[in-house]
Amino acid sequence: xxxxxxVHGRLLALAALTMACALSAPANAATGxxxxxxxxxxxxxxxxxxxxxPDLAGVTTRRTxxxxxxxxxxxxxxxxxxxxTAVALFKEFNLVMPxxxxxxxxxxxxxxxxxxxxxxxxxxxxxxxxxxxxxxxxIARGQNLFQGLERLKNGGPACNSCHHVKxxxxxxxxxxxxxxxxxxxxxxxxxxxxxxxxxxxxxMAAAYAxxxxxxxxxxxxxxxxQDADKKHELQQPxxxxxxxxxxxxxxxVPLMGLYSLIWRKRKVRPVNDKVFDRQVKGGDDVxx
Amino acid sequence: MDxxxxxxxxxxxxxxxxxxxxxxxxxxxxxxRKGAEYQWWNNVETKPGTGYPGxxxxxxxxxxxxxxxxxGRIQLKGAGKKKGLLNIFHNPSMPTVEDYYEPFTYxxxxxxxxxxxxxxxxxxxxxxxxxxxxxxxxxxNWDDDLSGTPDYARNDPNLAALTPAERSAMFQLERMxxxxxxxxxxxxxxxxxxxxxxxxxIYKRGEDGxxxxxxxxxxAWRMCVTACPYKKSYYNWHTGKSxxxxxxxxxxxxxYAPACxxxxxxxxxxxxxxxxxxxxxxxxxxxxxxxxxxxxxDLMMDPFDDKVIAxxxxxxxxxxxxxxxxxxxxxxxxxxxxxxxxxxPEFRTLPMLWYVPPLLPVxxxxxxxxxxxxxKLNPIAKTWTDNWLYDTSTEELWGTVExxxxxxxxxxxxxxxxxxxxxxxxxxxxxxxxxxxxxKTVGDIPEAKMTxxxxxxxxxxxxxxxxxxxxxxxxxxxxxxIPAAHREQAMExxxxxxxxxxxxxxxxxxxxxxxx
Numbered sequence: 001x002x003x004x005x006x007v008h009g010r011l012l013a014l015a016a017l018t019m020a021c022a023l024s025a026p027a028n029a030a031t032g033x034x035x036x037x038x039x040x041x042x043x044x045x046x047x048x049x050x051x052x053x054p055d056l057a058g059v060t061t062r063r064t065x066x067x068x069x070x071x072x073x074x075x076x077x078x079x080x081x082x083x084x085t086a087v088a089l090f091k092e093f094n095l096v097m098p099x100x101x102x103x104x105x106x107x108x109x110x111x112x113x114x115x116x117x118x119x120x121x122x123x124x125x126x127x128x129x130x131x132x133x134x135x136x137x138x139i140a141r142g143q144n145l146f147q148g149l150e151r152l153k154n155g156g157p158a159c160n161s162c163h164h165v166k167x168x169x170x171x172x173x174x175x176x177x178x179x180x181x182x183x184x185x186x187x188x189x190x191x192x193x194x195x196x197x198x199x200x201x202x203x204m205a206a207a208y209a210x211x212x213x214x215x216x217x218x219x220x221x222x223x224x225x226q227d228a229d230k231k232h233e234l235q236q237p238x239x240x241x242x243x244x245x246x247x248x249x250x251x252x253v254p255l256m257g258l259y260s261l262i263w264r265k266r267k268v269r270p271v272n273d274k275v276f277d278r279q280v281k282g283g284d285d286v287x288x
Numbered sequence: 289m290d291x292x293x294x295x296x297x298x299x300x301x302x303x304x305x306x307x308x309x310x311x312x313x314x315x316x317x318x319x320x321r322k323g324a325e326y327q328w329w330n331n332v333e334t335k336p337g338t339g340y341p342g343x344x345x346x347x348x349x350x351x352x353x354x355x356x357x358x359x360g361r362i363q364l365k366g367a368g369k370k371k372g373l374l375n376i377f378h379n380p381s382m383p384t385v386e387d388y389y390e391p392f393t394y395x396x397x398x399x400x401x402x403x404x405x406x407x408x409x410x411x412x413x414x415x416x417x418x419x420x421x422x423x424x425x426x427x428x429n430w431d432d433d434l435s436g437t438p439d440y441a442r443n444d445p446n447l448a449a450l451t452p453a454e455r456s457a458m459f460q461l462e463r464m465x466x467x468x469x470x471x472x473x474x475x476x477x478x479x480x481x482x483x484x485x486x487x488x489x490i491y492k493r494g495e496d497g498x499x500x501x502x503x504x505x506x507x508a509w510r511m512c513v514t515a516c517p518y519k520k521s522y523y524n525w526h527t528g529k530s531x532x533x534x535x536x537x538x539x540x541x542x543x544y545a546p547a548c549x550x551x552x553x554x555x556x557x558x559x560x561x562x563x564x565x566x567x568x569x570x571x572x573x574x575x576x577x578x579x580x581x582x583x584x585x586d587l588m589m590d591p592f593d594d595k596v597i598a599x600x601x602x603x604x605x606x607x608x609x610x611x612x613x614x615x616x617x618x619x620x621x622x623x624x625x626x627x628x629x630x631x632x633p634e635f636r637t638l639p640m641l642w643y644v645p646p647l648l649p650v651x652x653x654x655x656x657x658x659x660x661x662x663x664k665l666n667p668i669a670k671t672w673t674d675n676w677l678y679d680t681s682t683e684e685l686w687g688t689v690e691x692x693x694x695x696x697x698x699x700x701x702x703x704x705x706x707x708x709x710x711x712x713x714x715x716x717x718x719x720x721x722x723x724x725x726x727x728k729t730v731g732d733i734p735e736a737k738m739t740x741x742x743x744x745x746x747x748x749x750x751x752x753x754x755x756x757x758x759x760x761x762x763x764x765x766x767x768x769x770i771p772a773a774h775r776e777q778a779m780e781x782x783x784x785x786x787x788x789x790x791x792x793x794x795x796x797x798x799x800x801x802x803x804x
Contacts, residue, residue, distance in 0.1 A: 266380030267349055270387050271342035275439045276425050 032114030035107055042194035043097070043187075047121040052191035053093060057121040065112055072108050074099045095186055102202060134223025142224025143169055145217055156211035159221065162204075167228045168235050177204070184222070184229035192222050290566040291589060291599040293609050293771075294477065294497035294640055295535060295559060296618035297549075298628050299470055300759060301646040302718065303556040306468035308332050308429065310548035310557075314472075317547050318534070323526025325391035325416045328428050329533035330548045332470045335702070336444040336458070337431035339469075341387040344519040345632060346445040351381040353480050353517030353635030354573065362574050362636055367484035367515045381514045389426035391416040417525075435459075435466030449701035458694060465693045467646040469702075470556070472548060473520040473533035474631065474639030475499050477564065477587070478573045481532070484515030489530075495609075495773070496561070497640065498535045506530055517635035541773035549768060558758075560616025560769040561609055562623070562640075563589045563600055573636045577705040580633040587638070588623045591616070612771035617758055618642070625747070625755055627717050629703035629710060645699055645711060647718040689715050713745070720745040721759070724752040 043052035059068070063085070071078050071086060075097040078086035090096060100108060134142070144150035147170045148158025159180070160173030166181040183192065196218040199205040213221070228235075240247075270276075314330040333339040347353055351366025364371070366381050394411040402409030415422040431440035436459045447455050457463065475492075479499050482490045489505035490512055492498070501512070501521070506529040512521040513530060521532045536546035544550065549557035564587045575583040589596040591613035600610055613619060621644060622628045628642035689696070689712050696708040696715075704710040720741040727738035742752060758766060779785065 262374075263380050265348070265351075267382070267384075270384055271338070271346075271349060272386055272389075272426055275430075276386070278439065279425060 028110050029113045029117045031107070032110035032112070035103075036111050036114050038198065039100075039103070039200060040111065042198050042200045043191060046115070046118045051194060052095065052187045053097060054089070056115055056118075058119050060112065060116040060119045065116075068112050068115070069105070069108055072097075072100050072111070073105075074101075093186075098201065134219070134226060138220045138223040139227045142220035142222070142227075143167075145221055146224055147171055147173070152211065152217060153214050154211040156208050156213060165225070165228050166232055166235055177201075180225060180228075181232045182229050184226045189222050189226075192225060193218050196221060289589075289595070289599045291563050291596055291603050291605065292497070292566045293495065293561050293600070293605050293613065294564055295475065295540070295770075296562045296616070296622065297472070297475075297641045298558040298618050298621045298644060299641065300556040300558070300621075300644040301467055301469065302644065302648055303554040303759070304332070304468040304470055304646075305554045306332055306334065306432070307553050309551050309553050310470055311428075313547040313551040314533075317536070319531075321524075321526075322416075323524040324522070324531060326385070326388045326428070327522035327524070327531060329520070329522075329531075330470065330472045331428055332432075332468050333429070334431050334433055334435060334440070334466050335469045336435055336441040336447065336466065336698070338440050338443050338445075339431070339471075340428050341383045341519050343443065343445055344517075347517055347635070349381070350383060350514055350517070350519065352515055352519070353637060354478070355636075356574060360574060362478075362570070364480055364484055364515055365517075367480070367511045372484075372486060372509075372511060379510065379514055382510060383513065383519065385417070386426075389428060389430070390422060390424075392422060392424055395421075433466065436461075436464050441466070446698055446701040449697045449706060450695055454695045454697070458698070463693045467648075469631075469643075470548075471518065471520070471631070472546075472641060473499065473535065474518060474637065474641040475533075475535060477566075477638035477640060478569055478636065480515040480517060480635070480637050481512035481521050484511040485509070486511060490521075493537075495778075496535075496537075496540070498537050498540075499532070500534055500537070501530055501532055503527070503529050503531075517632065517637065518639070540770055541775055543770055543772070545764075545768035545770065555762070555767065558617040558621060558762075558767050560618035561613040561771055562616060562619050563591050563596055563605070563610070563613050565589055569638065573638055577634055578707045580636070580705045581629060581707060581710045584630060584633060584638055585623055585626070588619065590623075591619065606771070606774050606777075608774070609771040612769050615769045617762070617767055617769060620754070620758065625717065625751060627714050627755065629714060631703060632705075633703075634705035643703060644718070645703055645714050647715055647722075686712075686716055686719070689719065716741075717745045717747060717755075720747055721752045721755050724749065725756055 040056075044054065044056045045051055047055065047057040049055055063071075067085070071083075075086060075090075076099060079090050079096065141150065145152060146159045146165065148160065152158070160170065162174045162177040163180045164173035164175060165179070187195070195201075195204075196213050199208055310330045311328055311332055315328070318329060319325070319327045328340060331340050339345065343349055347365060353365050354362040355365045357363050366379075392413045392415055395414050396411045398409050399411050412421045413424050414420065431437070435441045441459065442455075447458075450458070475498055477497070479490070479492060482492055482499060486509045487505050487507040489502045489507070491500060491502065493500060508523070508528045508530070510523050510530060512532075513519070513523050515521075516532075521530050523530050536544070536548075539546055539550075545557075545559055549559055568587050572580075572583045572587050591597070591600075591610060597610055601607075622642050628644050630639045630642050633639070692699075692715075696711050697706070699711045699715075700706050700708040723733055723738050723741040724747075727733040727735060742748060747755070
């Protein structure tokens with residue numbers, strides 16, 4: 001073989017390789033694996049059993065690729081549109097998966113491609129072990145961490161800056177994010193742990209990116225949330241109804257009295273009021 | 289002894305004709321601006337009357353000035369940390385625009401620009417705040433010359449010192465009188481505005497005692513507006529800063545009298561330096577009401593006393609200032625002759641604007657004539673149809689002081705914290721000078737009576753002559769004795785002027801360029 005032929009052959013081989021790559025490129029399973037761990041792993045396992053969402057082992061055999069792409073893009077839209085499978089999933093898990101607004105189509109395709117490579121893995125046969133009860137000390141610590149009485153070790157914001165939990169032991173939290181009273185029943189230990197470890201929600205992810213929670217903090221918070229979930233039905237805040245309005249109105253009266261007492265010497269009318277009044281009335285009160 | 293220099297002002301009320309030239313001069317120079325239209329750093333009030341803003345003297349309304357607490361120490365009446373915090377969102381004593389007046393102009397352009405029509409075009413009044421047409425309800429001198437009116441004169445807060453009988457006697461048509469009270473900032477020695485400012489924006493200048501508001505530091509708390517019992521600090525709603533009389537310090541630093549004094553038609557205004565002992569301020573401000581005037585006079589030191597001069601020099605007061613203090617018309621009227629009184633000393637701010645009380649409207653009596661005078665006149669001479677005579681002469685030496693048309697209590701409420709003795713002494717002095725001059729020029733008063741009058745008031749022929757000169761004949765430089773401001777020394781404290789030596793002059797704001 002001449003040198004010329006050799007070069008020619010290599011070029012051809014390179015071209016063929018490039019062609020092959022180009023054809024298979026639309027979905028890169030390797031990138032998909034990375035993204036899966038980052039984005040989906042908090043709630044989904046492959047063959048590890050049900051976490052927050054379903055076990056995705058063999059999902060590509062159960063659903064069409066098209067359906068998966070659409071569903072990942074916007075589960076809410078699917079449910080709203082009345083897709084039977086989506087509605088059924090929603091009923092089963094009682095939770096809507098967040099829309100993948102910040103990921104583009106190519107990234108989603110990568111993830112689906114990755115799922116396809118795992119289609120052979122069998123779903124976990126046994127359900128995950130029941131959550132273990134946290135110790136009272138852990139619950140108390142979780143409670144303190146939740147409302148910021150104890151600072152998170154890496155300096156992250158306290159949970160109740162954004163979240164509320166209906167629990168008499170803690171003060172009311174923010175309403176910027178989801179109420180977490182029954183989050184434990186929905187997600188369980190692995191789900192909560194996964195979210196605390198790698199928050200899939202953009203705001204939460206940004207807030208804790210530089211200030212991750214430590215494992216023992218997560219455990220304490222899970223313990224507290226479990227406790228709060230268990231007790232939440234006993235923790236009904238009292239409903240005062242209209243009594244609140246009436247007592248407010250009743251308290252207003254002495255309060256106003258107090259104010260008028262404190263500021264009894266205040267200047268109520270301009271000093272020239274009488275002059276103005278007389279100008280308008282035309283001299284009624286002037287002794288002629 | 290902590291001797292400091294203070295620019296003190298004297299207004300001779302007998303000479304004020306109520307022309308408002310001072311107010312207009314001041315307005316033209318300083319307050320003819322948006323947000324400052326209602327500010328009258330200088331205003332002229334008719335007394336008895338309510339003044340500007342309405343009833344400013346009534347501190348039960350405005351809570352200005354100082355009061356003594358249980359320990360005998362003085363406290364701000366309406367300001368301070370606790371009271372300020374309590375009223376942080378709404379100061380209940382704040383004067384409102386209705387207490388002043390809504391400033392207005394007239395739509396003059398309509399007179400020449402109105403389209404042709406059946407009606408004569410008019411210049412409607414327009415609010416300077418909203419720009420909308422308005423009905424004028426009040427002005428800065430709405431009580432001008434309206435003594436006796438129910439709206440103004442009878443609402444004068446000083447009438448509280450009188451019995452109802454005295455009050456009604458004051459407003460009998462035959463006895464009715466009034467005088468003018470021109471007012472500027474008093475540049476007090478114990479200023480309530482300075483003490484009340486939460487931002488520390490107000491300060492009293494060390495070199496001449498002028499009280500100023502730093503416009504860069506003012507944060508619009510407006511505590512000074514309520515704290516000043518004379519209501520001479522005004523809030524500029526456009527700039528969001530408070531403003532007040534600056535005693536025309538740019539003019540003073542150039543050696544000119546403040547504009548209101550310079551323009552005064554009646555020549556009632558005198559300005560000069562006094563030296564005072566700053567160590568005594570708190571004690572004097574806490575004095576008993578009856579002692580307030582006398583103790584304030586104690587504060588002012590004799591500028592000829594060697595000890596005072598030495599202490600003044602030790603405090604860095606320039607020789608030119610000490611010389612001006614020795615020459616000061618204010619010192620003569622206030623301390624040397626004891627003829628002036630501070631306005632409302634009971635506010636305890638130690639005002640440095642003193643008033644020579646008005647003699648003529650108070651003393652002159654109205655007596656019935658018997659028609660004898662008319663008989664002497666030419667039959668075709670025009671005569672008044674009534675038979676009342678306005679009479680300023682007196683048979684008894686001090687008779688008319690005791691039977692003044694205004695009860696002395698009224699003047700004492702204005703000028704002496706209710707101490708009538710202080711007022712009658714000054715009125716007697718004024719009268720003694722008159723008696724002396726009448727003896728000298730007309731000669732119809734016996735010398736014994738003149739001597740008695742001078743002796744009883746502690747005057748001599750020389751001092752009476754000097755009082756007459758400064759009252760009636762004084763020239764510009766006698767009335768306004770303004771020491772050099774020594775700005776060059778102030779500048780040298782801030783920068784080394786040698787830095788620019790060798791350059792052209794003292795440097796350029798913009799460097800000149802060569803060529804065209």
